[in-house]
Amino acid sequence: MARYSGAVCRLCRREGTKLFLKGDRCFSAKCAVDRRGYPPGQHGQGRARFSDYGVQLREKQKVKRMYGLMESQFAATMKRAARMKGRAGENLLLLLERRLDNIVFRMGFATSRAESRQLVRHGHFLVNGRKATVPSMLLRQGTEVTLAERSRKVTRIAGALDALESRSLPQWLEIDKDHFKGTVLAMPVREDITMPIQEQLIVELYSR
Numbered sequence: 001m002a003r004y005s006g007a008v009c010r011l012c013r014r015e016g017t018k019l020f021l022k023g024d025r026c027f028s029a030k031c032a033v034d035r036r037g038y039p040p041g042q043h044g045q046g047r048a049r050f051s052d053y054g055v056q057l058r059e060k061q062k063v064k065r066m067y068g069l070m071e072s073q074f075a076a077t078m079k080r081a082a083r084m085k086g087r088a089g090e091n092l093l094l095l096l097e098r099r100l101d102n103i104v105f106r107m108g109f110a111t112s113r114a115e116s117r118q119l120v121r122h123g124h125f126l127v128n129g130r131k132a133t134v135p136s137m138l139l140r141q142g143t144e145v146t147l148a149e150r151s152r153k154v155t156r157i158a159g160a161l162d163a164l165e166s167r168s169l170p171q172w173l174e175i176d177k178d179h180f181k182g183t184v185l186a187m188p189v190r191e192d193i194t195m196p197i198q199e200q201l202i203v204e205l206y207s208r
Contacts, residue, residue: 056205063202099137101136104116106170108160109125109182120133124148128144152180172188
């Protein structure tokens with residue numbers, strides 16, 4: 001199955017919450033969730049009734065779409081999280097947070113995870129001084145992410161960095177805008193993820 005390339009605002013409306021897939025638009029009055037807070041389609045304004053499975057599926061779809069993973073990628077990450085020590089649900093979220101494309105987004109080099117994933121694939125970033133083009137790379141404590149010299153005048157990246165002040169930078173990350181680099185100060189913890197996610201529902205779904 002190919003990656004979804006349709007209107008991403010439909011995905012936010014389908015899940016009933018902002019997934020921040022559209023960058024600056026999500027923070028403006030044009031946000032589709034604020035304007036039409038019901039699922040898309042001709043039956044969107046009807047009364048939604050979900051079974052237990054439906055509730056679990058919607059939670060999984062929400063997180064998968066939020067981080068921009070395909071089904072096989074998400075399932076593989078869930079399997080890895082289940083093998084780790086601790087709670088599988090928390091492990092899943094922390095693995096997703098440690099992805100290079102997510103950290104580039106969190107540091108403010110991009111306005112959305114989709115944009116950060118594209119920038120990584122095009123080789124705009126160095127990880128500990130080496131070119132990195134794999135969005136799913138997991139970063140460790142002390143890792144340094146630097147914007148490549150040739151990319152420092154890219155309009156989209158410069159605009160994203162200018163807008164960083166309006167967004168909150170996680171405590172486990174540090175950004176040096178003057179030198180176009182950021183550092184992973186520590187590993188993320190569950191409290192750092194403020195989005196309304198019920199990860200236990202995802203674990204229950206994959207336990208069926």
